Amino acid sequence: MDSKLDVLIYAHDGRGLGHVSRSVGIGLALRRLFPGLSVLLVTGCKTTAELIGDGSLDWIKLPSYKTNVSGGKSSGVKGDSNIDDKLLGGLRARNIRDIVDTYRPKVFLADHTPQGKHKELLPSHDVSPETVRVLGIRAVVGEVGKVWSEFSADVFSSAYSNILWYGDSSVAGIGELERLSGHYGVTPHDAGYVSRLSELQFLDQNQEEREKVAGVISVPWAGEGTAVLLKKLAQTLSGIDVSYGDWKIYMNLREPGSGTVVEKFNGLGHVSFEQVGPQFLRDLRNSRSAVIYGGYNSLTDVMVCGVPSLVLLRGMKDGEQEEHAAVLARKSSAVQEVFADHSVTVGELREGLVKCLEVEVDEHSINLNGAENAARYLAALAGGSDADR
CATH class of the missing domain: 3.40.50.2000 (Glycogen Phosphorylase B;)
Structure with missing residues (x-):
């Protein structure tokens, strides 16, 4: 050949x-x-x-x-x-x-x-x-x-x-x-x-220990309800004690309209925005909690890092995320709560995040x-x- x-x-x-x-x-x-x-x-x-x-x-x-x-x-x-x-x-x-x-x-x-x-x-x-x-x-x-x-x-x-x-x-x-x-x-x-995180960790083995951030939030692509969800997140984070630490929100900041989204968090000095990229994985490993969408990649990341997380679902017609998140929630305490992004309330987000900030993820046997x-x-x-x- x-x-x-x-x-x-x-x-x-x-x-x-x-x-x-x-x-x-x-x-x-x-x-x-x-x-x-x-x-x-x-x-x-x-x-x-x-x-x-x-x-x-x-x-x-x-x-x-x-x-x-x-x-x-x-x-x-x-x-x-x-x-x-x-x-x-x-x-x-x-x-x-x-x-x-x-x-x-x-x-x-x-x-x-x-x-x-x-x-x-x-x-x-x-x-x-x-x-x-x-x-x-x-x-x-x-x-x-x-x-x-x-x-x-x-x-x-x-x-x-x-x-x-x-x-x-x-x-x-x-x-x-x-x-x-x-x-x-x-x-x-x-x-x-x-x-992918498991492989990138081989490149970051000599990273210095840093003070943990309160949480990372990943919204890798904007959908129909993204603007409403981020408004709820702004209200949620404004009601969580700043003593827990800083929050980082990872988005594709190159998408049209991202500047308007950032404005919703004006006045929240403990919240910053970052472009989706390798730094997210470093911050996730150094985080006490996370908010992610229920895609395969994100679910795997939080399990590898052992970070207690809130999982959001977009309600896609194929039903994959709902089924997968439900399966993993029974097997890994990294998946603490699962919500539909269009119907989750500020109260549910705040209660769930405080819960994540105060729990430890148990060992699991997932390959x-x-x-x-x-x-x-x-x-x-x-x-x-x-x-x-």
Whole structure:
């Protein structure tokens, strides 16, 4: 095989950062454990460099998709390239095909669906037939039609041979594994939860101890109810004793209208705003509490850090976040309370945060080594070994 690359990782992109963050975590683990392997990540997510931070992972930037959410349902709109969503899918499909044809990777890891967003992976399946294609799927999929369609199953059977499942069957049970096995016709490899934070911690081992902040609040992307929620948070934090310490709110401050949001917190000297990036993970580790949205990535982060947290849900139609947060709340005391973002009250937020500030997170047995386990699995397929370390 005329391969110029060991592992190529494709990350689905659109609105949230979960898909890209998992992919970055696995890529970082590959580069750390197997420095002799060549690894590339391809995605349209424009914040990828910030997610990688100081890690040694190279990536190729595609023009990015953009997704709006209305009534819990997402739909594609023109991204920063100002190219129509569906047209962009076709153009990116040709880009990805050319990348695969040029690099001829030994292993290709696709996140979320075997066909890719807007079926953009399909043309690449016709080139580099020797490439071993692996599908990576999160712990709880939810009712995502593109994952559970007959089309996805047909695409998988024609081009893929393996599934990496980023979950822990001892936590979520075997129902999701059985469903995936029945749909795709293979037994998934149970890798464990993938945490980018776990990998970035290897880069921050010599960080000096600092005084803990009261809490961090993560709102990585704005939705329909974000402005109302932040107004409630401003009222909440104004009623919590400043003796607990400072609060940091992480948002994409480059989004239009972010300045208006910041104004809601005028007069709260113990509250500051930060751009989403690697510093969030450092502050999370040094925090007494957190407010996060219930995406896979954020839930994994607070479990790794052992930070008691309030989890907010956006009410998406696929039901993934509700199901996943409920499962983890039964297994990890890092998930203290779960609320719908549109209906949570100031009183509930204040009571929940004070509770988080005064509790300690218990030890748990959830497998959070998914990035490392996935990296070893992929390295074996690519012909790497522990001798590469």
